[in-house]
Amino acid sequence: MTTVTDLYPTRGSAEVVTERSDPVVWPGREVEAAAGPWTAADLATYERDGFLTVDRLITSGEAGTFRAEVERLIHDPALRTDERTVTEPGSDEVRSVFEVHRISDVFARLVRDGRLVDRARRLLGSEVYVHQSRVNVKPGYRGSGFYWHSDFETWHAEDGLPRMRAVSVSIALTGNDVTNGSLMIMPGSHRTFLGCAGATPPDNYKTSLRMQEAGTPSDRALARLVDEHGIRLLTGPAGSATWFDCNCMHGSGSNITPLPRSNVFIVFNSVENAAVEPFAAPARRPEFIAARDFTPVRSSAVTTPRL
Template identity: 40%
Template sequence: MPTQDDLYPSRLGGREQIIPRQDPVVYGGEPTKSGASLERAQLDHYEKNGYLVLPGYMPEMVEPLLAEIEQLRGELRGCEELVCEPESDELRTIFNPCGFSGHIERFFRHPKILPLVRQLLGSDVYLMQSRVNNKPAFTGRSFAWHSDFETWHVEDGMPRMRALTAWIMLSESHQHNGPLYVIPGSHKLYVSCCGRTAEDNYKSSLRRQVLGVPRPETMREVLRDREIHAITGMPGTLVIHECNLLHGSPDNISNDPRKVLMCVYNSVENKPVTPFGDLKPRPDFLSSRDYSPVSLAAA
């Protein structure tokens, strides 16, 4: 794979700094009159805050998706794609459900989802990564503050900020069961983190991320004039968040498990190059090498 200049250096040693974003947030155009489309107010909200929440968007899909995930959970037992909690053998993440389930893969090409993604990214896209995030009741542990792009840039070679994650809530997400926390506006900053990345870092980071996590003093600077927002909602809520948005989640301290199904879309004009952390690429289930543009599935 070709290399190119590193506009977003990170994990180069002991120094940590905040770098201004050098890429657009919204690449696409105005709303369309045919098919699913985001309105101008929604595009403006995404550009300013780095995420969108669409309540009650696809509730009819929840039960079929849950059934499919439960089947995958049994079929993939013992595979690397299943990641457990850092302190137990309870399920934390299932990676690459799109690769194992045609039903899930078609869901992420649904006419109510894919056009929105193309509109925001301004191009055809491919499915870079998919996963189920599972927060068991009482024992589901936190995810530290991080930018997805920082990891994808350093460990996978994603060159620019032209990707996003779309996800559907498969259970209620409320204040007490470890909801996703975001910092609106933080996607316009890039935290160049300290440390250096070892080979196969993913084998430990998927259970507990340490590298790519901004230091407390950096987070104090980010939060100086920004607030933390919890993304909550009912099953069927669709969320889209920008690749560089700082986000994390607390422990699940409730009796209610939390489950979401996610897909990362990358622009076909933003194909990975050699990882900027001078590493071998991570496995395909974390960053797909199939860059074929995806097409709309039947509704």
Template identity: 35%
Template sequence: MQLSEDQVRQFEEQGYVFLPSQFTEAEVAAMKADIPRIFAMDRQEVWREKDGKSVRTAFAAHTYSEPFHRLAHHPRMIEPVKQLLGGDVYVHQFKINGKEAFEGDVWQWHQDYGTWKRDDDMPEPRAMNISVFLDEVTEFNGALMIIPGSHKAGVLEAGHDLETTSYPLWTLDKETVARLADEGGIVAPKGPAGSMLMFHGNIVHASPPNISPWRRMITYISLCHCDNHIRQFKRPEWIAHRDFTPIECMADDCLLDLSRQPAE
């Protein structure tokens, strides 16, 4: 799969591209079938909200779940990223964000590359996020909000928030967010399960708490150009991966053929 010239231009100018219904209902069902097993796990990769019960994030699920291993090698996800980054990529981070009904907490305003630079010493923002909606995302259940064009501001000053939520994050101050939003506005891509959102590592984004009765579950894969791999290893390997092997794509129908045993 390749992005069109218009889609490449939008990514360069706005910092994101939204592709509704990129994966079919059957493919989404194949991934979601493994969610109860993953979320029930008592392991360090499964990070919970402050209530100690609701799953905030399941890190590195592609290493212990066959459906998500396949998603991380899916050509509909990998090929357009290689197109935008200009070469082979590896998985820097993989996570499933739960955003449970009534319990899903806020993700504060931040830039992902800011974290990758400060915590992992990633040399350049030659990396990006790809998200796949596992549930329908609406205006009610904590849709991801992004500020178009904010990636052009470069790496912004940030403070390390260790208290607001259960997961520490390098966050932006209110004045910076207000200024960027006045310039670029705010958008919240919404769509059915199976939709895919690609966004630049420097795009400013956040999501509100989910106080609706509907879960908003999204998989996020951070892909980095292999030449741009991280140089610092202070975070656990299951948060910032250290295998810089180029991803080899599987067949386009790989999510519909799950006869192999789950990855361990």
């Protein structure tokens, strides 16, 4: 068995800060030579802040198609009893549905869309595969938030991603505004890694997908990060999207407005960064959360038709 060096220790007895040793925008001759969707200014912004918004990644008509598919999924009786459907703490309201690109032809076409795949390839400097896909649903009045965390901390500790060579895209299917629980990111927080304190419990995913506790920063660490980086609230209409580095510190508040909020969330990982065994967990998470199929996604010009 090949031994992989742990560059980013976490889940020990105390919090540990490690400087990032990986690029933010990865070099790659093939993808750099190809005509890409990012400008030099876009890449500079992403490198500096760790995230970048695209006002109209998909059309409003396409967003409507995806919203309808989300409604179908969350009301599918078979899926309601499937482990891929996660409900809110304390209720049977759907919070997330995972592996949507495997269970829905509509979302399968989306993850192959060149508008997504080509951007991911350029940022990661290689071919990419889908590490995770899900839809996040925050219904009006009672949609709960997602506490502050770095996705990479979890994917490294519990899924075995060795390097910071993954990128997420969150596509708004409804309006994301200042009141309905939009995404918050600390710009520049991707440049240091916060290793969290405390061991990973067995089968942690069964509770963490509903409310994360293991792998979250202390109050003291959060206060320091906010003092250093500040907080950016990311809003936009249906069809807008935010691309963000796997190590960005981010979270979102609850939605107590009547205005529902839903997003589709896709994680692209480099095929050169395939998952190994977890670095700080007793066992791998299931494949519907953390893929073990590292087949590259081939981009397609075909997009989802409007309803």
